[in-house]
Amino acid sequence: MDRAGAIEDLLTRRVAQVVESGALRRLLAGDRPLRVKLGFDPTSPDLHIGHGVVLERLRAFQDLGHTAVLVVGDTTAQIGDPSERNTTRPILSADEVRANAETYLAQFHRVVDQARTEVRWQSEWFDTFGLREVFALMSRFTLARMIERDTFAKRLAEGAPVSMHETLYPLLQAYDSVAVQADVELGGTDQTFNLLVGRDVQRDFGQDPQQILTCELLVGIDGVAKMSKSMGNAIGLTDPPYEQYARTMSIPDSLLPNWARLVTRWTDAEAEAFLADLAADRTHPKAAKQQLAREIVSRWHSEEAAAEAEARWEQEVSGGQLVSEIEETTVTVPLAGISLPDLLVAAGLASSRSVGRRLVRQGGVRVDGEFQTDELRMFAAGIDHEVRVGKRQAARVRLT
């Protein structure tokens, strides 16, 4: 791909919106290496494949000779991004923040070139930020402007609490752009408001406002909310191959377009062809999803890992035979033996004895392949058992 084509691709592929695309095009056409900012809060360090979309755009900037500027939000982490619903966040210790940042960076550099990345910590400028500076920052913004933001507006309408310090979050993130002199900032569409505030604040500090490029959001495996670790609907970049494969297979069919366009290495033409075949019934939805799952695992692990994961999934889930390696637990059995519900609890397959009893009654428990009906069955020490609950959970239990 030539440079013009690469620029075009950068500005359109998986991109939701470019603020002032004309201005960004002129910057990209110039000789000056641009400073392309991306911020993250070191609250939860694990990246998921939805983040991959933004990282890949950042990498595309690098490939055109620009510099990635990663801002570690060690200050704003203590507020919590208001675009997440949860208001209460634990205050992290400095050590936790550092550890999270390290984990994050290791995953980040799987996509983004380390050599052309500048890592900056917010505390660098915010630790010496005085009340005067806070005043200056706040005075340039109005309450009306702040509460027009959709998440605040929504919470206010619902009668949910909005804390004052949360309104500070966008301002602090915006000031980061001043501190690192960002030319461009990237983010998901949920970051649009924060990114726009950055432009205003930069103008106030005499800088040219940054250009903004937002990426399409990936919908989580529940098919409803955007992918997020805290929602439990995410696939982590470092999740093991089988995990990634199986979780991809569990997405609803309706999500295939969203995923095919965002999380594959396919070109737009390839993705559209894939979707056209699906729509015209030339591809079975299951086969299509398997193709997608293979692509995801291949991308983050390897083709071999993807093939293995698929073979295992076919056997275990599709074929209904869970035979693979299972976690092994050792349980010390009292002289009288251990009852089935206790065994389930000890193996971590039930949260309480009552739950264990219910599972047995509902016919969801198998021991060594046999469905169990007697919730009072006792097990003696010395014999190991393979215990399964439902289709997914299993443990090998060593009784001593």
Place this chain on the structure above:
RNA sequence: GGGUAGGUUGAGCAGGUGGUGAGCUCCGCUGACUGUAGAUCAGCCGUCUUUCGACUGUGGGGGUUCGAUUCCCUCCCUGCCCA
């Protein structure tokens, strides 16, 4: 500061002004069906209990009472109105 409405099991609610709140909808779990899921259907969905039952739970703490989710005191948290 004044007023007012609230805080009930993971979430959202109902109920409840002294005589047993485990009731609903989500979520979740198990089974059936399928194409793995989803959808649909059936069941379950506080803890303990060989099933008879027992215990815990209505923001925290204290009080009155034979008995408190209910009455009283106090503290914490949230919405709205007024200033």
